[in-house]
Amino acid sequence: MQGTITVDQIRDWVAARDRACIVEGFERAHPGTVAEAVADLEPDEILTALSFVRIPVRAEIFGHLDDRLQVEIARRMPRDDLAPLIAELPPDERVDLLKRMPDEEREAILPAIAQAEREDIRRLAAYPEGTAGAAMTSEYARISPDLTASEAIHTLRREAPNKETIYYAYVVDRARRLLGFVSLKDLILALPETRVELLMHRDVISVRVDETQEEAAQKIQKYDFIALPVVDANDVLVGIITYDDALDILNEEFTEDIEKLMAITGGHEGGVYLRSSVWEHFRHRSGWVLALALLGLVSGFIVHRFEGLLLQFSILATFMPMLVDTGGNTGSQSATLVVRALALREVVPRDAARILFKELQISLLLGALLAGIAFGRVYLFGDSGLPPGVPLAMVGVAVATALAIQVVFSTLIGACLPLFAAKLRIDPAVVASPALTTIVDITGLMIFFTTAKLILGL
């Protein structure tokens, strides 16, 4: 039932230069399906296959390729083919592609693009990466409040081929200030002669051009919009962001968040794990690993400082790895929950007191549980590595207390760091879990040795 097309079919067609099969196959299947299939071909094969189909179909398929492959194909395409393809892409995708191309190639292609589109590209390209302005498209339907419903439908029908969506039409005044919007559903349900002014929703939810694309995507999710209008500081409508962009933005942001939590740096687009070179992976991953290893050497100095204690009570060395890991785990849990709650706007930095109080209670429970287990372990099996005259129960109390303090402490650090980052308007996810782990390792060892010394009265 579904219009399937396989990479092997396409490869055969390309090898045989079978124009008819390519044209039929590519036009029949969804451009997303074709893009997925051709992605496994060599760039030159893709180029050949695309050259056979009409430019609108070509642009649709091209638009579904991942960003990196788009650049690769675009750079190999003859300039006479590339200019019309770029002109056919939706404005937001067009700008993304040009931004990713090397400077000299971009400059070479721009003069071949029509004046109006060139200006649109310049305007959209001016917004910083990651803002609503950079994510929006300029192809939206705009109508005047004086139209009747049937005139509005007529306008939408006429403009449909050039608009990203005609399901929402934005109502603007002469200065292009946003007054409201009507959905195509509203227009269809209305009496034909009703004026748009009376139909339109006036309390429009919009996003400012300099807000983040993530904020825009969250508004779309929260209000179930098909499109969200983007306005400038004077409330002038400058573009829209559609629901499909919101899906892509959320996916991209999530990948970024999770990679930050795992201490991987660099910009991240979908579809690139296998296509990124070993060297690129190394660059994105080595920075934090290196920094954390250097920081990890600090734990070494702490262990070194307490060498005497360890030689005397070698049983303490046995608990070091468990103590260090447990602190890292509980800290990562609270950090993750707070990062996620901040990302979903469930909490804001000024909820800090409520969050910390909650985490304090949770960590006291966790600490008590783990302390009980650690005490049991020492008391039942820990009968070696002790100097004579020290009661085993005492050592058990020392280890248990140290572990409980470590759990409470690292849970609170884990919750504090992202709140603090958010307060400073840094992305809370940069308080990466590995960074946190290394920090609580260091504090944990200090807590461990100090508590042991105090309780054992050394």
Add this chain to the structure above:
Amino acid sequence: MQGTITVDQIRDWVAARDRACIVEGFERAHPGTVAEAVADLEPDEILTALSFVRIPVRAEIFGHLDDRLQVEIARRMPRDDLAPLIAELPPDERVDLLKRMPDEEREAILPAIAQAEREDIRRLAAYPEGTAGAAMTSEYARISPDLTASEAIHTLRREAPNKETIYYAYVVDRARRLLGFVSLKDLILALPETRVELLMHRDVISVRVDETQEEAAQKIQKYDFIALPVVDANDVLVGIITYDDALDILNEEFTEDIEKLMAITGGHEGGVYLRSSVWEHFRHRSGWVLALALLGLVSGFIVHRFEGLLLQFSILATFMPMLVDTGGNTGSQSATLVVRALALREVVPRDAARILFKELQISLLLGALLAGIAFGRVYLFGDSGLPPGVPLAMVGVAVATALAIQVVFSTLIGACLPLFAAKLRIDPAVVASPALTTIVDITGLMIFFTTAKLILGL
């Protein structure tokens, strides 16, 4: 410009029982905005506020509340108010709410709901949680292929108030088998007398009722659909999933993935961090922390076994924390990237060889870098804790080699585990980063001590 409404306003209106203000305020603002504002009120206040507005508005606002609050409010609502509210909710939300209510309350309310809706509820509730069937709605527009474009528009217009979306209409035969779909845009652009049969897209991409909701959401994202049809094994259309459900599904799945990566268990809905009790947080977080702490005791036994070596070369103890952390960090990085690439369908388990070869190369680079640093650290500052006659360079080589092996080993384990989980059709994210960290800690200590013994010739 935006229709704002604050929690303080609403609280005052409720206290003053100011029906007029509530009605005007609630009808003017977007239901999502109202829901966000009332969420901070006491359930009884919300109940009072909602009781003033018309049922359709009430249902819209109610539908934007988070799941937990919906149940709380529904349980306090008089049965005569609850039944019409439930009838007004979209079918998928209605079923979700009823599923979450205690059995006896659900059984009490069902008889008050009309027969047709009750059957619809039974049917939808039969699909297991997490499937496309459980996420779909039964309110979609269905047309016959014999209609003309203008008749189809007329049908959509008539049915609009009861359908989740009228922007896509699904074309079915007499047995309700899915033949194709037309968008409202297609219908509007067509000549009025063109038959739907000629207009419809035949290569419909659909999802089977027993596929996961995540697969459905990914199709919506990939193909930029406003809605995706859900069919049963006989290709009979049974429902649709809309783009706004896809946004919610992706967000929910992200949260679940990230919490699994951080070893937090339990089902997760948005909006609940602050509303979950300390005890619930404890239950979701203690399981893994406890299991991993017990596993961490194994590292203790390893340290215990090599106590003699540590007493002789106390310098080795200094490097233990750094070695253990670095292994955890590099392993988490590769695990995260593979989990994410699997989730985004960039790779499948049979790409294992390519992935492992890539990770091997990356880890060799990382290992070499870190080994160099470790050697430098030992050689430059490590002049204590050595028995006489052992050259410092030798210790440096031992530490550096052990670290390099640990990095390569843990990177490969990190990449293997999720691939293996995916192969077994377990969610790769359950190979939680803390679990991985604990495993590579244990293997890392073994590697460390064994390598040191071999190189130092003990």
